[in-house]
Amino acid sequence: MSETIARELRSVLGPDHVLSSPADLVTYGYDATYVSHLPDVVVFPNSTEQVRQVLAVARAHHVPVFTRGSGTGLSGGSVPLGGIALVMTRMNRILEIDRDNLLARVQAGVVTADLQEAVRAQGLFYPPDPGSARISTIGGNVAENAGGPRSFHYGTTGRYVLGLEVVLADGTVLKTGGKTTKNVTGYDLTSLFVGSEGTLGIVTEVTLRLLPPPPPARGTLVASFADLAALGRAIGALAAHPARPTSLEMIDRHCLAVVDDYRPPEIPAGVAGALLCEVLDWPEALQRRLRELEEVCREAGAVTAAGVSDVSAQRRVWAMREALSPAVARIKPTKISEDATVPIAAIPAFLADLEEIRALRRVNLLVFGHAGDGNLHPNIICDERDADEMRRVQAAIDDIFAAALARGGTLSGEHGIGLLKRRYMTRAVPAETLAAMRRLKSLLDPHNLLNPGKVFPDEARSQRQKGGRTA
Amino acid sequence: MSAAAPHYGETAARLAVAHTEATRCIHCGFCLPACPTYQVLGLEKHSPRGRIQLVKAWTEGRVAPGEGVAEALDLCLGCRACETACPVDVRYGLILETARDELAHHRARQPGQVLLKAVLRHVAAHPRRLALAARLTARLVQSAAGRQLLRAAAHWPDSWLPAALTFARALPAQSGPPAPTSRPAAVSGLESAARPGEHNTWVVKHAKPRAALFTGCAQAGLFPQVNEATAALLRAAGFDVLVPAGQVCCGALHRHQGDPGHARTLLLRNLRAFGFLSGEPPEMVVFNAGGCLAWIHEAVGVFPPGTPERAAAEQLAARAKDIAAVLLEHGWTPACGLQNGGRRPLRVVYQPSCHLTHVCGVTEAPLKVLRALPGVAVALPADGGACCGSAGIYNALHPQVSARVLERKMAAIAAGGPPDVIVTSNPGCHLQMLAGVRQAGLAGQVTVKQLPEFIHWYVAQSQKTKSPPG
Numbered sequence: 027m028s029e030t031i032a033r034e035l036r037s038v039l040g041p042d043h044v045l046s047s048p049a050d051l052v053t054y055g056y057d058a059t060y061v062s063h064l065p066d067v068v069v070f071p072n073s074t075e076q077v078r079q080v081l082a083v084a085r086a087h088h089v090p091v092f093t094r095g096s097g098t099g100l101s102g103g104s105v106p107l108g109g110i111a112l113v114m115t116r117m118n119r120i121l122e123i124d125r126d127n128l129l130a131r132v133q134a135g136v137v138t139a140d141l142q143e144a145v146r147a148q149g150l151f152y153p154p155d156p157g158s159a160r161i162s163t164i165g166g167n168v169a170e171n172a173g174g175p176r177s178f179h180y181g182t183t184g185r186y187v188l189g190l191e192v193v194l195a196d197g198t199v200l201k202t203g204g205k206t207t208k209n210v211t212g213y214d215l216t217s218l219f220v221g222s223e224g225t226l227g228i229v230t231e232v233t234l235r236l237l238p239p240p241p242p243a244r245g246t247l248v249a250s251f252a253d254l255a256a257l258g259r260a261i262g263a264l265a266a267h268p269a270r271p272t273s274l275e276m277i278d279r280h281c282l283a284v285v286d287d288y289r290p291p292e293i294p295a296g297v298a299g300a301l302l303c304e305v306l307d308w309p310e311a312l313q314r315r316l317r318e319l320e321e322v323c324r325e326a327g328a329v330t331a332a333g334v335s336d337v338s339a340q341r342r343v344w345a346m347r348e349a350l351s352p353a354v355a356r357i358k359p360t361k362i363s364e365d366a367t368v369p370i371a372a373i374p375a376f377l378a379d380l381e382e383i384r385a386l387r388r389v390n391l392l393v394f395g396h397a398g399d400g401n402l403h404p405n406i407i408c409d410e411r412d413a414d415e416m417r418r419v420q421a422a423i424d425d426i427f428a429a430a431l432a433r434g435g436t437l438s439g440e441h442g443i444g445l446l447k448r449r450y451m452t453r454a455v456p457a458e459t460l461a462a463m464r465r466l467k468s469l470l471d472p473h474n475l476l477n478p479g480k481v482f483p484d485e486a487r488s489q490r491q492k493g494g495r496t497a
Numbered sequence: 498m499s500a501a502a503p504h505y506g507e508t509a510a511r512l513a514v515a516h517t518e519a520t521r522c523i524h525c526g527f528c529l530p531a532c533p534t535y536q537v538l539g540l541e542k543h544s545p546r547g548r549i550q551l552v553k554a555w556t557e558g559r560v561a562p563g564e565g566v567a568e569a570l571d572l573c574l575g576c577r578a579c580e581t582a583c584p585v586d587v588r589y590g591l592i593l594e595t596a597r598d599e600l601a602h603h604r605a606r607q608p609g610q611v612l613l614k615a616v617l618r619h620v621a622a623h624p625r626r627l628a629l630a631a632r633l634t635a636r637l638v639q640s641a642a643g644r645q646l647l648r649a650a651a652h653w654p655d656s657w658l659p660a661a662l663t664f665a666r667a668l669p670a671q672s673g674p675p676a677p678t679s680r681p682a683a684v685s686g687l688e689s690a691a692r693p694g695e696h697n698t699w700v701v702k703h704a705k706p707r708a709a710l711f712t713g714c715a716q717a718g719l720f721p722q723v724n725e726a727t728a729a730l731l732r733a734a735g736f737d738v739l740v741p742a743g744q745v746c747c748g749a750l751h752r753h754q755g756d757p758g759h760a761r762t763l764l765l766r767n768l769r770a771f772g773f774l775s776g777e778p779p780e781m782v783v784f785n786a787g788g789c790l791a792w793i794h795e796a797v798g799v800f801p802p803g804t805p806e807r808a809a810a811e812q813l814a815a816r817a818k819d820i821a822a823v824l825l826e827h828g829w830t831p832a833c834g835l836q837n838g839g840r841r842p843l844r845v846v847y848q849p850s851c852h853l854t855h856v857c858g859v860t861e862a863p864l865k866v867l868r869a870l871p872g873v874a875v876a877l878p879a880d881g882g883a884c885c886g887s888a889g890i891y892n893a894l895h896p897q898v899s900a901r902v903l904e905r906k907m908a909a910i911a912a913g914g915p916p917d918v919i920v921t922s923n924p925g926c927h928l929q930m931l932a933g934v935r936q937a938g939l940a941g942q943v944t945v946k947q948l949p950e951f952i953h954w955y956v957a958q959s960q961k962t963k964s965p966p967g
Binding site for chain 2: 161
């Protein structure tokens with residue numbers, strides 16, 4: 027990149043907010059996946075106007091812009107491929123919490139947990155709970171339509187976005203949506219930008235719907251199963267039951283083996299898998315609902331089903347879940363977290379597919395995830411330095427997506443396509459639909475300046491991905 | 498990217514252990530909210546994730562120290578809060594210290610590094626010299642010339658000097674080890690004529706459990722009253738207290754500043770002084786400084802496995818305990834069982850030593866012993882006890898960043914209104930809190946004490962007045 031561009035960016039943002047030292051390029055080249063590429067320059071705008079000005083420089087010099095929040099994405103969506111890494115973390119102001127209208131207006135760089143905390147202090151609730159909520163930004167959550175365990179009951183980020191301020195590639199500042207929960211006034215452009223992974227515009231401000239807090243009593247349902255068919259039946263039955271839990275998480279036998287030291291008494295040894303559900307209710311209703319849900323699991327063929335309301339017993343159960351990540355990391359250094367999602371009735375068949383893939387490709391494949399949404403997280407534990415293993419891992423990933431699609435599912439439930447899954451897009455999306463997506467992209471970003479090389483397969487820069495360095 | 502430095506292969510070999518550990522990082526970013534420097538500087542290279550990736554890139558020859566890596570490593574506080582936050586248990590401390598050793602190796606001939614090493618070896622590790630240096634510095638900054646210097650420094654707001662002076666002004670003017678005549682309160686065995694391994698004669702021996710007191714360098718030099726209070730509390734809890742002569746600085750500062758050789762020398766001297774290499778080692782070595790205890794726990798690796806020194810270091814590590822944990826474990830109860838008499842409780846904020854929390858895992862015991870005092874309301878700072886910015890000698894080396902970390906810290910401490918007392922568990926934190934209290938304009942309103950000192954004072958006061966002080 028020429029010094030001219032850096033100079034122009036510095037004159038827009040000030041010298042402290044345009045960085046290009048090798049250390050800065052390295053540290054803004056990654057997200058939470060195993061891919062990384064160096065940007066040419068890293069910029070930190072502080073206002074919508076500054077974002078516009080950065081885009082003006084980018085347009086003038088035909089330099090691509092890669093928008094990034096905290097870099098916790100799991101699909102390479104924010105990984106720069108050269109060009110300008112546009113980091114939104116300075117735009118972290120909560121502009122308004124409107125208690126009367128149950129909404130909040132925030133800049134895109136606000137950390138999710140900071141918003142959750144601020145609205146909690148006002149007696150309100152922002153439900154989306156991505157695993158990285160303490161780090162991730164609202165802008166990133168919108169760009170990838172982030173979910174989380176409670177999405178089963180509350181839905182993903184997109185369900186809470188009422189309106190957006192978006193800077194388009196040509197510098198136009200769009201305001202979409204509004205302050206109302208119902209809004210059928212022209213096309214729903216808000217939804218268009220949700221999950222668009224920074225390819226259609228740069229989200230600078232978000233108006234979010236808030237809820238009253240959930241009922242205060244918390245219980246945990248733990249059920250274990252001798253076979254995957256029974257586990258699948260229970261997922262369907264729990265999802266369809268009027269007493270359905272707030273979250274519906276599963277953990278397979280390979281995960282259970284890894285955290286056997288933490289296995290709570292509610293889960294016997296040697297089962298095929300277990301369900302862990304959070305149940306939020308009023309204190310007087312909690313026991314009844316837990317009994318109800320136990321019964322649902324037993325009818326589906328559960329080996330054990332226990333509704334736990336004791337605080338320390340619940341802590342034991344969730345401690346096992348929390349122990350999973352470190353325990354898994356001790357096996358091998360590289361963890362590839364996939365996000366394949368299937369219709370919930372297909373879960374047992376898909377789990378069986380995953381067992382087959384594990385054996386066929388000889389990979390350490392563990393499955394846990396948001397079963398209630400069909401959003402399983404097949405995780406492959408491997409070592410990126412082992413070329414032979416990585417070839418088998420890549421083959422296994424191909425198999426996983428083929429299986430998910432064959433079962434009527436999709437590539438991503440909550441991580442997005444980013445860099446890592448774009449090569450599967452032609453298989454996942456009908457050609458006409460993909461063509462329509464491309465037309466939309468070229469309409470809003472005709473010069474392909476915004477996050478090029480993402481989401482769509484075989485774009486000009488796709489070769490760089492192959493030749494790029496992995497970190 | 499940059500050309501690899503000459504002799505790069507040697508660097509890569511020395512960094513191999515850091516590189517292996519760095520590959521375990523899944524760059525999830527869970528460490529970012531736990532990192533004080535990321536919170537104040539807002540840049541990825543000043544986060545644990547960023548530093549880990551930089552060390553990895555350095556080892557792989559993709560970036561050179563002078564291209565921002567050294568700055569990123571220098572500005573790390575080393576508080577290790579990231580290790581507690583890490584979901585996959587990456588040993589950040591190992592990566593940081595391996596990389597810092599390598600940086601020190603590269604800088605070995607730079608005048609700054611030579612001076613730092615000399616100061617750490619010949620001043621900081623010696624309580625009397627440290628106390629003298631602190632007294633001289635305090636006198637200088639409070640003298641007419643010092644005030645002039647301060648006024649002049651205000652013209653260079655971004656430079657090291659004015660920031661460093663704000664910390665220097667917090668140095669206690671009256672400090673230093675007590676005169677030998679004041680025994681048995683005097684617990685500095687350093688100047689004793691007793692040979693290593695021998696114990697001071699004033700200890701009355703009978704059938705009580707024995708606890709040896711580790712007196713440290715900064716603690717003995719700047720806050721001798723903390724060692725006295727620790728000994729008094731141990732005696733009140735039923736211990737025979739030994740203060741082995743010949744004990745020296747633990748070496749943590751040297752270890753963290755890239756001088757592991759000297760840290761090893763000091764450890765060896767302490768192993769001898771405490772009788773772990775020959776003679777009869779004490780059942781327990783009690784520490785009142787989190788930084789020292791943490792290093793003693795981690796130091797075993799400086800000796801190869803299978804050597805007598807390694808076995809001795811392991812034995813010392815196993816017997817090294819924090820004062821609060823010892824009091825709690827031995828059922829100590831404060832000798833002031835009086836009710837509060839309707840007065841408002843004394844508001845105490847406990848600002849823990851980072852290494853006590855994140856390396857030693859001692860989090861509950863200090864709170865429990867403080868809460869055992871009647872008439873005291875104990876809280877953690879609103880940030881849960883993140884690093885105060887002291888970080889060994891970080892506030893002297895990087896006073897500007899340290900001041901920003903401290904500013905956030907003081908806001909977190911005063912979030913629920915300024916407390917009456919800030920209690921810490923390390924001499925460095927103690928100094929930093931003194932500076933913080935000044936910086937926040939709370940001088941005269943908020944007292945700073947270390948945990949044993951506070952408890953000892955509180956119990957003594959309540960015995961005198963027959964009711965809790967406050």
